[in-house]
Amino acid sequence: MSDSVNRRTFLGTAALAAAGTTIPGLLAASPPEAPWVARPQASKFAAVGSANGIISVRNAVELMQRGRDTLDAAVEGVKIVELDPADDSVGYGGLPNENGVVQLDASCMHGPSKRAGAVAALEGIKTPSEVARLILRYTNHILLVGEGAKKFALSYGFKEEDLLTPASREKWLRWRANRGSGDSWVDVPDKQPIGMEHTGTINLNVVNAKGEISSVTTTSGLAWKIAGRAGDSPIVGAGQYTDNEIGAAGSTGLGEANIMVCGGFLTVEHMRQGMAPTDACLATLRRVVAMTPPRLLDERGRPRYQLQFYAVNKAGVYGCAALFPTKYAACDATNGARTLDGAALFPGN
Numbered sequence: 001m002s003d004s005v006n007r008r009t010f011l012g013t014a015a016l017a018a019a020g021t022t023i024p025g026l027l028a029a030s031p032p033e034a035p036w037v038a039r040p041q042a043s044k045f046a047a048v049g050s051a052n053g054i055i056s057v058r059n060a061v062e063l064m065q066r067g068r069d070t071l072d073a074a075v076e077g078v079k080i081v082e083l084d085p086a087d088d089s090v091g092y093g094g095l096p097n098e099n100g101v102v103q104l105d106a107s108c109m110h111g112p113s114k115r116a117g118a119v120a121a122l123e124g125i126k127t128p129s130e131v132a133r134l135i136l137r138y139t140n141h142i143l144l145v146g147e148g149a150k151k152f153a154l155s156y157g158f159k160e161e162d163l164l165t166p167a168s169r170e171k172w173l174r175w176r177a178n179r180g181s182g183d184s185w186v187d188v189p190d191k192q193p194i195g196m197e198h199t200g201t202i203n204l205n206v207v208n209a210k211g212e213i214s215s216v217t218t219t220s221g222l223a224w225k226i227a228g229r230a231g232d233s234p235i236v237g238a239g240q241y242t243d244n245e246i247g248a249a250g251s252t253g254l255g256e257a258n259i260m261v262c263g264g265f266l267t268v269e270h271m272r273q274g275m276a277p278t279d280a281c282l283a284t285l286r287r288v289v290a291m292t293p294p295r296l297l298d299e300r301g302r303p304r305y306q307l308q309f310y311a312v313n314k315a316g317v318y319g320c321a322a323l324f325p326t327k328y329a330a331c332d333a334t335n336g337a338r339t340l341d342g343a344a345l346f347p348g349n
Contacts, residue, residue: 043211044316044332047077048277049204050252050308051327051339052087055080058337060206065333070214071110071136074206075129078218081202082127085165089200092126093165094220097227100172102163104128104220105234107143108136111213111244116142119149120234124160129218131158132234142236146228175224201233203240203250205312213314215240215248215264222255231255237265246272247314249280253307253322260291267311277311278319278343284309285323285345302346324349 045064047057056077063073082091089095096102106128107118117136120143122128131153135144144152154160164172201219217239221231232238232255240250241264249267251258258264263284270280288307296304308322320328320342331337 046316048318057331095223106218108216109242120230201252205248232258249311281309281321
C-alpha cells in the first residue's frame with residue numbers, strides 16, 4: 001500500500017467494491033475525516049425534479065448555461081409552474097384548504113452560500129419560491145409563516161391577488177358538497193370525485209458545471225387541508241435539502257410521511273456515503289415505510305399514499321424513486337429535457 005493511500009481510504013474503497021456499487025462520476029477517495037465521503041470527479045449542468053416540472057428543468061439548465069446562479073435558475077424554473085393557472089398543484093390556481101383559501105408553501109437552499117429560506121401558509125402571493133429566496137438573501141431567518149410571510153412579501157413589492165381560478169374554485173365547491181353523507185349538503189354527482197388524497201408539488205434540484213448546487217420545492221399543499229396545515233415543502237431538510245459538497249434532493253407526495261424521516265436531508269446523507277442518486281432515494285423510501293403508522297398501511301404492509309424523491313449529486317448524476325411507479329423530469333446538456341420512469345419500491349398503484 002502506497003503512502004498516498006491511508007487505511008481509512010483503503011477500507012472505504014474496499015467496502016464499496018465488496019458491495020458491487022458503481023457510482024458514476026465519483027472518485028474512490030476519502031478525506032481524512034469520518035464518515036467516508038464520496039467526492040465527485042467532475043460536474044456538469046443538470047436539473048431533476050417532478051414530472052410537472054418538465055419545462056422547469058429545461059429552463060433551469062438553459063439559464064445556468066448562460067451564467068445564472070443555480071438558485072436563481074431553480075426559482076425561475078419553478079416560477080413557470082407557479083404562474084400557470086392550469087396547474088392546480090402550486091401557486092396560482094392551486095387547490096385550496098377546506099375553507100376555500102389557497103395557502104402556499106415553499107423552501108429553497110443555495111449550496112455555495114450555505115443559506116436557506118422558506119415560507120408556509122402564505123396567502124395571496126402567486127410565487128412563494130421568490131419570497132423564500134428573498135428570506136434567504138436578506139434576512140437572518142429561514143422560515144416565515146402566515147400573515148408575517150405575506151407582510152414580508154408585500155414589503156418587497158409583491159401584489160396581493162386572489163389565487164383561486166374558476167377551475168380550482170369549482171373543484172373545491174364539488175368537494176364541499178360531497179364531504180359526508182350525514183351533513184346538510186346535497187351530493188353533487190361527479191365522474192371524477194375529488195378526494196382528500198389529492199396532493200401536488202414541484203421540486204427542482206440543479207447543479208452547474210462548476211459543481212454549485214441549489215434546490216427548491218413549492219406547493220399549494222394537500223387539497224382541502226385544515227387551514228394552517230404545512231407539509232414538508234417549507235421544511236428545510238424534508239421537502240428539499242442541499243449540501244454543496246455532495247448534492248441535493250427533494251420530494252413530492254404526502255408531506256407528513258416525509259417530515260417523519262427528514263427525507264431531503266436523509267437522501268443527501270445516503271449520497272454522502274457513496275450511494276448513487278436513485279439508490280439514495282430508494283433507501284430513504286424504505287425508512288419512510290418503516291416509520292409509517294399501521295393505519296396508513298394496507299393488508300400487505302404497503303403505504304396507502306404516494307411519495308417520490310428526486311436527487312442529483314455534485315457530478316450531475318440524477319435519479320428518482322417513489323413508493324409506487326412514477327415519472328420524473330430531468331435535463332442535462334447532452335440529453336435535453338425529458339420525462340423518465342422513476343424507480344419504484346412497490347409495483348402497481
